[in-house]
Amino acid sequence: MHNVVFVLGPPGSGKGTICAKIQENLNYVHLSAGDLLRAERQREGSEFGALIESHIRNGSIVPVEITCSLLENAMKASGDVKGFLVDGFPRNEDNLQGWNKQMEGKALVQFVLFLSCPVPICIERCLNRGQGRTDDNEESLKKRVETYNHQTFPIIEHFEKSGLVREVKSERSVDEVYADVVKVFEQDNQ
Ligand code: UP5
Ligand code: MG
Numbered sequence: 740m741h742n743v744v745f746v747l748g749p750p751g752s753g754k755g756t757i758c759a760k761i762q763e764n765l766n767y768v769h770l771s772a773g774d775l776l777r778a779e780r781q782r783e784g785s786e787f788g789a790l791i792e793s794h795i796r797n798g799s800i801v802p803v804e805i806t807c808s809l810l811e812n813a814m815k816a817s818g819d820v821k822g823f824l825v826d827g828f829p830r831n832e833d834n835l836q837g838w839n840k841q842m843e844g845k846a847l848v849q850f851v852l853f854l855s856c857p858v859p860i861c862i863e864r865c866l867n868r869g870q871g872r873t874d875d876n877e878e879s880l881k882k883r884v885e886t887y888n889h890q891t892f893p894i895i896e897h898f899e900k901s902g903l904v905r906e907v908k909s910e911r912s913v914d915e916v917y918a919d920v921v922k923v924f925e926q927d928n929q
Contacts, residue, residue: 740844740845740846740847741814741822741823741845741846741847742821742822742823742846742847742849743822743823743825743846743847743848743849744767744822744823744824744825744848744849744850744851744852745825745828745829745848745850745851745852745898746758746824746825746826746827746851746852746854747827747830747851747852747853747854747891747894747895748853748854748855748856748909749855749856749858749861749884749887750798750861750862750865750880750883750884750887751856751860751861751862751863751864751865751868752854752855752856752861752909753854753856753864753909753913753916754771754826754827754854755769755771755773755774755826756913757852757854757909757913757916757917757920758771758824758826760913760917760920761824761917761920761924762824764921765821765921765924766820766821767820767821767822767823767824768814768817768820768822768823768824769823769824769826770810770813770814770823770824770825770826771826771827772806772809772810772825772826772827772828772830773795773826773827774826775806775809775810775813776791776795776801776805776806776809777791777795779791779805779809780792780795787801787805790805791805792873795873795874795879796873796874796879797879797882798874798879798880798881798882798883798884798885798886799882799886800830800831800833800834800886800890802833803829803833803834803836803837803838804837806828806834806837807834807837807838807841807842808841810825810828811841811842811845814846822849823846824852829894830886830887830890830891830894831886831890831891831894832890832893832894834894835894835897848898848903849927850903850904850905850923850927851895851898851903851904851905852905852907852920852923853895853904853905853906853907854907854909854916855906855907855908855909856908856909856910857910858884860910861884862877862880862884865880866880905923905927907919907920907923
């Protein structure tokens with residue numbers, strides 16, 4: 740059984756940045772659903788490249804069968820680790836149901852790390868990222884935020900009802916955010 744921590748929050752809230760630091764220090768493996776999708780988009784021979792690019796640009800959500808298979812394959816390839824940080828997934832009801840169906844008996848959700856951050860700051864961060872992402876423009880960001888508000892936030896509320904959400908405010912320096920994230924992991928691994 741794999742231990743899994745879902746890491747959710749608006750676009751640009753710092754999920755990737757914080758996960759990289761957790762992976763470095765706490766023996767969790769970071770799996771970014773977005774990064775896996777971007778890699779699949781570039782993979783020669785992939786039948787999903789165009790579909791993935793269209794969803795990414797539109798800030799809409801790729802069908803769960805594709806994303807969940809990429810995640811499961813990456814887990815299988817990782818060997819023996821303390822657990823996985825699943826960054827940016829599940830983003831909607833379809834994702835959640837698909838995960839439950841595919842991963843039942845294979846993964847245990849330890850908790851959901853929720854990086855909360857005001858949207859204007861998130862947008863500013865994405866526009867300043869400078870990595871040439873095809874969705875870091877005003878038009879795509881508007882749609883990404885809308886998708887987050889209408890589809891992803893309800894998933895966080897769903898986990899909240901089961902007492903699984905650990906919220907850390909990420910409108911602060913990376914070091915301050917990370918210090919609180921470490922506390923969350925310490926509490927949950929006692
Ligand atoms: N930064 C980070 N933390 C900071 C801090 N504390 N102070 C100041 N600056 C900070 O950070 C963003 C930028 O902010 C960076 O420049 C960073 O240095 C700085 P990052 O850590 O990259 O934030 P993150 O939350 O990871 O932002 P990201 O843009 O990756 O989030 P999204 O959720 O929008 O993107 P993701 O890659 O997860 O998904 C992209 C698209 O893929 C989705 O819109 C969707 O179309 C598709 N997708 C699916 O369909 N299904 C999935 O399951 C996942 C993705
Ligand atoms: Mg990211």
